[in-house]
Amino acid sequence: MPRHRFELNGQPVSVDVPDEMPLLWVLRDVLQLTGTKYGCGIMQCGACTVHLDGEPTRTCRLPVAEAAGRRVTTIEGLAGDSLHAVQRAWIAEQVPQCGYCQSGQIMSAAALLRRARRPSGAQVEAALAGHICRCGTYARIRRAVARAADALAVAPAWTDEDAGAEDG
Ligand code: FES
Ligand code: FES
Known part of the structure; x- marks a missing residue:
């Protein structure tokens, strides 16, 4: 299975998942970061929004391969020790x-x-x-x-x- 590397909330991560797996599934099911939600699954509701290189991006249809080498920030990593x-x-x-x-x-x-x-x-x-x-x-x-x-x-x-x- 292909290995995908990207930065997640300031830390390097590596996951062995199919290229086409949506980033949302990787975040929630593989990396156990469940703050990002599954709403519609068709890019219509915004529940699955994270930052990709600082830009708000919907992840329910975004293949994980498109995150390779990029910075992903989820709600869990939005702030440091305190709140944003x-x-x-x-x-x-x-x-x-x-x-x-x-x-x-x-x-x-x-x-x-x-x-x-x-x-x-x-x-x-x-x-x-x-x-x-x-x-x-x-x-x-x-x-x-x-x-x-x-x-x-x-x-x-x-x-x-x-x-x-x-x-x-
Ligand atoms: S889950 Fe609705 S836009 Fe992604
Ligand atoms: S869907 Fe319940 S707070 Fe927005």
């Missing part, structure tokens, strides 16, 4: 209901705030477009993104604590 600013805002706004969609939502929000510390409403909508929440937490998600942006705006710099440990 987005995670803190999510808690403050009490966003999750069942929680199923939330790791994907958080990964996309964190990537947005890395690109744009003061995102416009249109940027927020674009970043979170296609993330489906069957519990209807959309309004709280928008409030949490704004709260995280406020927190980051007064931060002196992107630090591990404020911005996550992911990729500087």
Whole structure:
């Protein structure tokens, strides 16, 4: 079976799985990182979103071979020892209901705030477009993104604590 090597949450990993196995299966079933969720399996809901070289990427149909040599960050590795600013805002706004969609939502929000510390409403909508929440937490998600942006705006710099440990 082919061996696939990539960086996962800052650590090198190697897995012996078929080329076409979706990265989501590798993360959840082979590497036991179950924070990333399976929702639709057809790239339509966003539950399976991780960062691939820092970009939010859906993994339910992404062959593991496409991750070879790249940086994969999951919700488990988004922050260092503490929580990411987005995670803190999510808690403050009490966003999750069942929680199923939330790791994907958080990964996309964190990537947005890395690109744009003061995102416009249109940027927020674009970043979170296609993330489906069957519990209807959309309004709280928008409030949490704004709260995280406020927190980051007064931060002196992107630090591990404020911005996550992911990729500087
Ligand atoms: S599980 Fe991947 S987009 Fe829905
Ligand atoms: S919190 Fe339940 S699906 Fe979003």
